Amino acid sequence: MKVAVIGMGYVGIPEAVLFTTIPWVQKVYGIQRRSKTSGYKIDLLNSGELPFDEPELEPILRQSVKNKTFECTDDYSKMSDCEIIVVAVQTPVTGGGCVTMKDGTYISKPLLDAIDTIFSSKNMSICEQLIVITSTVAPGTTDRIHERIKQSCAPYTVVHAPERITPKHLVENIQKYPRVIGGYDEESITKVKELYSAIGVKEFVTMTPTEAEITKTSENGMRAVQIAMANQIAEICERTGANFYKVKEGIDSLQGEGITRAMLLPGAGVGGHCLTKDGYLLVSAMDMRDRDRSLFITATTINNSMPNRMWELTKDACKSAGVDINGLNITLFGWSYLKNSSDTRNSPAVAYKEIAERNGCNVYVYDPICKMGKSFKRACESDAFVVVTDHDEFASIFATIHNLRSKKGKPLIFIDGRCVVDPLNFDRNKWVFRGIGRGDVI
Numbered sequence: 001m002k003v004a005v006i007g008m009g010y011v012g013i014p015e016a017v018l019f020t021t022i023p024w025v026q027k028v029y030g031i032q033r034r035s036k037t038s039g040y041k042i043d044l045l046n047s048g049e050l051p052f053d054e055p056e057l058e059p060i061l062r063q064s065v066k067n068k069t070f071e072c073t074d075d076y077s078k079m080s081d082c083e084i085i086v087v088a089v090q091t092p093v094t095g096g097g098c099v100t101m102k103d104g105t106y107i108s109k110p111l112l113d114a115i116d117t118i119f120s121s122k123n124m125s126i127c128e129q130l131i132v133i134t135s136t137v138a139p140g141t142t143d144r145i146h147e148r149i150k151q152s153c154a155p156y157t158v159v160h161a162p163e164r165i166t167p168k169h170l171v172e173n174i175q176k177y178p179r180v181i182g183g184y185d186e187e188s189i190t191k192v193k194e195l196y197s198a199i200g201v202k203e204f205v206t207m208t209p210t211e212a213e214i215t216k217t218s219e220n221g222m223r224a225v226q227i228a229m230a231n232q233i234a235e236i237c238e239r240t241g242a243n244f245y246k247v248k249e250g251i252d253s254l255q256g257e258g259i260t261r262a263m264l265l266p267g268a269g270v271g272g273h274c275l276t277k278d279g280y281l282l283v284s285a286m287d288m289r290d291r292d293r294s295l296f297i298t299a300t301t302i303n304n305s306m307p308n309r310m311w312e313l314t315k316d317a318c319k320s321a322g323v324d325i326n327g328l329n330i331t332l333f334g335w336s337y338l339k340n341s342s343d344t345r346n347s348p349a350v351a352y353k354e355i356a357e358r359n360g361c362n363v364y365v366y367d368p369i370c371k372m373g374k375s376f377k378r379a380c381e382s383d384a385f386v387v388v389t390d391h392d393e394f395a396s397i398f399a400t401i402h403n404l405r406s407k408k409g410k411p412l413i414f415i416d417g418r419c420v421v422d423p424l425n426f427d428r429n430k431w432v433f434r435g436i437g438r439g440d441v442i
């Protein structure tokens with residue numbers, strides 16, 4: 001059997017490479033358009049290298065390139081003799097990534113383009129083909145594709161099997177998490193189960209395609225709501241002189257039968273490619289008049305406001321320190337959106353830096369994982385230290401940073417966006433501390 005995977009990203013690459021380990025799969029084509037931003041991946045992957053850090057996957061890729069079971073190509077016609085086509089393109093909701101249909105629902109532009117190429121005559125196969133949509137899509141998307149198949153009498157069936165991966169643990173996530181499969185018939189569902197069982201997936205949850213779309217967009221929409229709750233409770237703590245982490249300890253003590261509370265953590269913001277968009281995809285199935293008041297949109301708005309909250313804390317600290325914010329030298333610890341990751345998609349650090357520079361500050365970004373800021377010495381020479389990403393490798397810095405002293409006779413400033421230090425370690429004559437959720441320390 002031959003398999004094509006469209007979209008060589010965080011989802012498509014690991015799945016395509018793992019498919020090459022299946023004995024009954026002779027060839028896997030990684031289909032990647034030669035776009036400005038991602039076209040480079042074609043030659044990179046064909047040379048046996050990954051565009052991201054995933055140690056477990058690299059040797060499998062090299063082996064599959066060597067034995068020619070994997071080939072990355074921009075030639076979509078290679079799909080025509082593939083029995084299964086997996087669509088793993090990104091589904092952004094901003095920057096023109098989304099098409100709003102007549103009924104107000106969304107369909108991702110990259111997904112639409114991928115489907116159009118599958119349906120185009122030069123790529124259409126004569127044999128029955130199974131299309132597996134693994135991208136996260138708005139409710140109703142798979143039905144739309146199913147309808148198009150029926151109208152065009154194309155030899156396709158379609159299934160939605162959304163991915164559940166997070167950067168840094170791609171292979172582990174693919175194999176560890178149950179796979180939701182939304183299909184129209186038992187035969188196609190069984191085929192998808194066979195494919196993913198063969199790469200290590202142990203558990204499946206089957207349902208209709210729309211239920212699968214709502215499952216995936218809800219599980220991330222819910223997480224964004226949970227984080228937004230923590231962020232809003234943290235703001236209430238800051239305004240009332242309370243310590244969020246004591247409140248969390250109190251709420252977490254409410255354990256027991258049926259009494260469940262999942263208090264996540266407030267922070268400098270929510271970045272990444274999942275939580276920042278899946279709520280929008282989910283609510284696109286709501287009546288357009290009701291969307292803006294949806295819980296998921298409100299949560300995303302709260303989370304997107306956190307870099308500004310970090311800026312407000314910076315301003316307040318400067319006022320307390322008697323330091324002019326204009327021209328302030330800031331070291332920004334962290335550039336990626338997620339700890340121990342180099343993934344900067346929608347990173348709150350980018351938003352904070354823009355606000356600070358717009359207000360006359362000089363921002364030095366220090367994030368060795370993102371290869372930003374070469375000099376730790378320079379990082380220590382600022383007037384203010386702002387933490388957006390809590391990389392493990394920063395722990396030793398944060399354990400002793402309170403020993404730094406200003407050379408300008410003014411207090412230094414520390415803005416803690418991830419609860420990485422104990423404020424009590426900071427000499428209040430030499431430092432002004434502000435932290436998300438730390439209304440008790442001003």
Ligand code: SAJ
Pocket residue numbers: 163164165166167219220223227264265266267268269270271272273274275337338339
């Ligand atoms: N964050 C908080 N407070 C929290 C947890 C996270 O502010 O309590 C922030 C993080 O700093 C980051 C952002 O939210 O900026 C996203 O963090 P994340 O841990 O949710 O990581 P993601 O965006 O990679 O989310 C993915 C999702 N997985 C899939 O879509 C398959 C999500 O469903 C997972 O729950 C999450 O990974 C995970 O748990 O690792």
